[in-house]
Amino acid sequence: MLKRYWPGPALRALVLFLLCSTGSAGTVVSHDAGDLRFEEPPQRIVALNWWLVEHLLALGMTPVGVADAEGYREWVAQPPLPDSVKSVGARQSPNLEAIRSLEPDLILVTGHLMAAVPALETIAPTLVQTTYEAGSNPWKRARDHLITLGKVLDREAQADKVLEQAEQDLADTRRRLANAGLAGQEAFLVRFLDDRRLRIHGDNSMLDQALEQAGLSNAWQRATNLWGFTPGTLADLGGHPDAWLIYIRPWPEADRERLLASDLWPYLPMASSGRVTGVGPVWTFGGVLSVPMMARMLADQLIEGNGEVGE
Template sequence: MSINLRTLLLGALFLVLPAFGASQTWTHEGGTLSLDAPPKRIVALNWAATETLLLLGTTPVGVADKSGYNAWVNKPKLPDDVANVGTRVAPSLEAIAELKPDLIVTSTEMAPAHELLEQIAPTYVISVYKPDSHPFDRAKEMLRVLSDMLDREAQADAVLTDIEQTLKQQRDRLERAKLTDTAIALISFQDNRHVRIYTKDSLYQAALDSLGLTNAWPSRGNYWGFASIGLESVAQIPNSRLVVIEPLVPGLADSLEESPFWTYLPPVRNQQIYQIPNAWSFGGVHQVKILAKTLTEALLKGGSNNVL
């Protein structure tokens, strides 16, 4: 074989080799992380990470608070055979080690110090929710970095393109119906007197911005993106549509019928109450798509003065 032909064949072979030809390194909140090959056995210690892996077509071998994910997030669907490794705030190091992971994904506020986890496997630390952050941007960053680690960049591109197209479609529907002129207050009930109201710091804000809607609540919240307020405080935003996010407190409808705090709120009297299914407000990019679709459907359907 001539030298030129051998060179051509070696060059062609190099072109078809996987992208992971050598060790790659990423910087994260806990330091640096190096991998020699795309990880196959991944443990996710928060639900935003679990959601992101599933969006990329990768099923983690273990997750924290599995039953909670199924109850509160549930989209994307988590397969039944995924192991539970304890709670998000106190995962079991023993349970994680037994799964023999080659990557652990965690965040600073939900898990032990990453040094303990790094004794088990390479650990990637990213906090979508932290002071002065923009959750949607951080969630997209997590999607991009994990897709790079997993050699699934095309899947990440497809996910983000789908979300972008969905947001545009929903905005077009609202603009055609002339429903982008009145501000939106997004709340979830804690009891019949107190609510969480979602602020401009929240993941939900990305959906409002993309739909051309204004957040009616003017104040900042905590770094999770909400403020806990008394129901009477909603009266501070009279010219708004009030969107109630499920699940509802048991017996809430009966309590509100007898509540002067509720019955005299301007959105109630103006029949501008909307009820929508839950989108996990502390999740990843997919939750923005879910909220945009359900919110658009509710606004197009029209408001009432009742919470069902």
């Protein structure tokens, strides 16, 4: 009678190790649309959101294409985007043929383009990373996304260095503000859309994270939308006479002049006290680099006391 042979524990462990080793070749990462496997680090990358561009550049990787490259240069500015980078349409409606012509081996998108992912995947593997979600902390999610991207690009050590530098920069900013007696200083953070409308950034925004990490206080405590801002007007900014009004550049000069000439402007407490100033350009929906950059800009203006508007 033939006896069935069962391998001993040591042999079974060796077989399992070999099977697992063979099956785990390459790099596997989880993202908002599932899992992706990379046999080698991608080299030709297209990014369809500006904070994704910021993360690529922070890791020392220049994309071959981005959505609205000129817009990035105007509204984000840092890190600088090389002239060699091609534009591949708008962020909300990228040009698939322009993307295909660049022959990418990776496409980076956020969840707002989830409906386009099947079409993008016919061109190249598509990694979906979303920062703004209900109940999430955008600063934490941005850091997690940078670590994941570092793993994909085999630049994990660089990602760690970027995060360490960001934390160091924020600590330096907190120390500067504390030494200047400005810890806890209140401020409104706004983006002017024209001479009447503005976005007031509060809870769940990257700008709020910059304030918090710098040891400052956000004067805006009302409810915000998914992206961390509330649509409003100057009339919404009363009730905090000691707060600063800090606007994010760019702010078109024509809109600025019309606002300063309006009947409401002189009655704004921050305007009458000269506590209005601008910072930037810095992207209000940016990534890991934007938070310490914004915090440093805020500290520079508050310490110097530069009330540049309404004096």
